Amino acid sequence: MLRVSDLVLGYDEEPVVDGVDLEVPGGKFVSLVGPSGSGKSSILRAITGLLTPRAGRVELNGDQESSGFLFQDDALLPWRTARENVALGLRIRKASKSSALSEADAWLNRLGLEGFGGRFPHELSGGQRKRVAIAQVLVLKPKLLLMDEPFASLDAIVRTRLTQELLTWVEEEHLSVLLVTHDLEEALTVSDTVYLLSQGPRARIRNAYAVSIPRPRDVLATRRHPSFAPLLEQLWKDMFAEVGPPQQAPLK
């Protein structure tokens, strides 16, 4: 579905990302984790075309339209209502206004936002805005979902609920996903493969971890699976090898 080969990013002499290879097979959930500043988000921006790589290749099975990008911030147009925001992508793809809006309403209902379509983003809570942002992407029926820490700004309860809902949707629709996250537990809970980036600059893929926990998954039950804890421990060990172990002495 998606193959990134020998990707180099950055404008200075020392690139942020230097020679990254990763693959998202059709219908698989892949996560990319790594230390802060290792270039995780930049890799995602290069895949979406928002950033021009210095070298390397991004191959998408299908055109750019078959992928949907979910940002860390909900990035909704503040002057458009929830339903107009959801309909925006369809309108860009030349759908008639009435069909785009009725499709948007259907998606908002599906995501539990019935009756909220006429509200502007500032009239919605953080969780509701995030649902609108998800609807804005899913309404375009993407085959590949690219997500940059989409739920990082939400509280734990809303975050867990939304992660479960999105995971169920991805599994039912057999979507391919590339998730960028700093949360190692979240990555292992939802993914089939987790890639760990090394410390930047000149970050590369340090290791890939196969997560063979059966699907469909429950975000809470998955963490109790026997293979989960050893994988998480290994991932933390490798992460600490990159950034150094946590300090024992109290901070002064």
Next chain:
Amino acid sequence: MKLFLKKLWVRRSLSLLFLALVWEWLSRRGTIDPFYAPPPSEVLRVIVSLFSEGRILTHLEATFTAAVAGLVIGLALGIVFGFAAALIPLVAELLEPVMMLLNAIPRVILAPLFVIWLGIELPSKIALAVVLVAVLIFFAVYNGIKDVNQLLVDRVRTLGGGRMVLLREVYIPSVTAWVLGSLKVAVGFAFTGACVGEFVAATRGLGYLLQFAQSTYNAALTLGLIFLIMAFVMLLFAGAESVERRLLRWRYRGSNAKAG
């Protein structure tokens, strides 16, 4: 009564009324010289006579025409040049130094030059109002586009939007908020341009009448005209605010209960 007093406009009106009453009392008992500061009742009598005799109408028409024409042309030029400079680097190179220079100086000093170039009739007043408004709006648009939320641009681009979609969905609405935020100041600037232009050289207009009142030491007429200009500017402010609220309803609409 308490509810009535809670309203902002009621409290403001009462405060102004109180000041007027104090002024009237001090002026009548001779504490302040009525030659320099005639009582509000005298100022009001002059304003009423200006309207009842119909003398004011030709002056009002002249000032309003200059201010409104200056406002409209200034808005149009400011928006067009602001967009062009923000989107085309060559235009920015050409325009930015001129606009910065015009922004740095008190632009009313151009009034005598416009009189020399365009004569003492309406065009020179319109030109001054245009320069005052256009520079203000130029920077509102220019900065509005430069400060556009990059996340929204990226969002629309990842949804497949090109240059025209970005302009329609992101840049124009974003800039509209900036321009409308400056609209009330622009209304004030347009009136300033018209009045100062008439003050320098004119045959009619509120500024011309103000110049006449000052040269004849007629404090009642001077104050009456000042209050009249204030009233009209406030009226236009209210109009500008209503336009702002209508076009920026997404910003002003009260938030309902937010659920989790």
